[in-house]
Amino acid sequence: MKFDIVTIFPAMVAxxxxxxxxxxxxxxxxxxxxxxxxxxQTTDRHRSVDDVPYGGGPGMVMTPEPWVRTxxxxxxxxxxxxxxxxxxxxxxxxxxxxAVRLRALDHVVLLxxxxxxxxxxxxxxxxxEELSVGDFVVSGGELxxxxxxxxxxxxxPGVVGDAESVVGDSxxxxxxxxxxxxxxxxxxxxxxxxxxxxxxxxxxxxxxxRMALExxxxxxxxxxxxxxxxxxxxxWLREWRRRREDET
Numbered sequence: 024m025k026f027d028i029v030t031i032f033p034a035m036v037a038x039x040x041x042x043x044x045x046x047x048x049x050x051x052x053x054x055x056x057x058x059x060x061x062x063x064q065t066t067d068r069h070r071s072v073d074d075v076p077y078g079g080g081p082g083m084v085m086t087p088e089p090w091v092r093t094x095x096x097x098x099x100x101x102x103x104x105x106x107x108x109x110x111x112x113x114x115x116x117x118x119x120x121x122a123v124r125l126r127a128l129d130h131v132v133l134l135x136x137x138x139x140x141x142x143x144x145x146x147x148x149x150x151x152e153e154l155s156v157g158d159f160v161v162s163g164g165e166l167x168x169x170x171x172x173x174x175x176x177x178x179x180p181g182v183v184g185d186a187e188s189v190v191g192d193s194x195x196x197x198x199x200x201x202x203x204x205x206x207x208x209x210x211x212x213x214x215x216x217x218x219x220x221x222x223x224x225x226x227x228x229x230x231x232x233r234m235a236l237e238x239x240x241x242x243x244x245x246x247x248x249x250x251x252x253x254x255x256x257x258x259w260l261r262e263w264r265r266r267r268e269d270e271t
Contacts, residue, residue, distance in 0.1 A: 024048075024126065024179045025055045027097050027104065028168050029090070030135040031072055033058045039169040048182035056172065057101065064092035073138050082139030090134065090145045097132060107132040107151045108171070109141070110164035114153030117167075119194035121154065122174040133171060135164030197250030199243060201234040233259055 028036050036058050040046060048054035062070040066088075073083035097104065105128035115121070125131055134141075134150060146153070156167040176182050183189050204215040218230045236256050239246050240263060252260065 024053065024176060025057075025101065025130040026172050026175075027057050027059060027101060027130075027132045028135065028165075028172070029059045029061055029093050029097075029132065030163075030165055030168070031061050031137055032135075032163070032165055033060045035165050036135070036169065039165075040172070043173070044182055045173055045176045048176045048179060051181060053179050053181050054172075054176045059093050059097065061089045061093055064089040064096065076139065080139070084139055085136060085141045085145070087142040087144045087148065090141070090149050094132070094149050102130065104130045104132045106130075107134065107149055109134045109136065109146060109150035109153045110156070110167040110171070111136065111141075111153045112155050112158075112160050114155040116158075117154045117156050117171060117174075119174070122171070122178060125171070125175045126178040131171075131175070133164070133168040135168050137163040194246075197246055198235045198239045199246070201231040201238065229255065232256060236260065237263070 030036050040049065040056055045054060045056070049056060061072050065071060071086070072089050073085050076082070076084045094107065106125065108125075108131060110133060134145070154167075154171065156170050161167065177189055189195070202216075204219060208215045208220065216230070218226050221227070232253075232255060236247070236252070236259055239250070240260075247260065250256075
């Protein structure tokens with residue numbers, strides 16, 4: 024899986040790639056990440072990447088020329104990307120399904136904006152799509168880019184040590200994850216559910232599935248309608264809804 028990240032703060036991005044899952048993927052040759060400093064494609068002695076906005080207003084706007092030149096350099100050195108993603112609060116919300124989609128593309132460029140925004144012509148000439156990591160605003164696209172790289176890299180076979188842990192992640196089937204426990208069996212008066220100590224693997228699987236569904240219904244009920252539920256989960260859902268109707 025190949026990523027190219029374009030930013031004016033390359034050290035900030037590099038620091039986020041030195042530990043954890045992505046770092047292991049890079050070490051194993053499974054993930055290829057290259058960071059591009061947008062200022063390297065400027066032509067003035069101040070290496071300027073922004074200017075005052077037409078029409079007035081606060082802040083500065085990032086100019087289009089360095090972005091176009093950087094994408095030209097990426098194409099020369101790394102080949103044609105399958106997607107050029109602008110990280111933006113105005114983009115489509117990044118979800119687990121989006122991570123799966125990007126994983127299938129193999130080569131993704133991530134554009135990290137700053138300041139008041141990016142000249143609209145970057146969206147027209149460079150970016151193929153926009154993604155948002157949530158309905159909030161951060162100071163730039165660097166942290167969102169790292170989130171995208173991490174989420175997508177986890178899906179590359181061999182990056183995560185135990186592939187089963189990826190299968191069970193929240194949102195993989197549209198549901199939140201089930202509760203997890205480890206030693207000690209009792210801690211400050213709270214005990215591990217008896218079924219997890221029973222050794223009955225089928226019952227444990229059933230409990231985990233039921234807990235994932237119940238937790239989703241409790242915390243993110245809007246996810247359930249789009250989830251891939253099996254026969255047992257559909258039966259539990261009908262029973263849960265019946266109980267709710269009885270209570271009201």
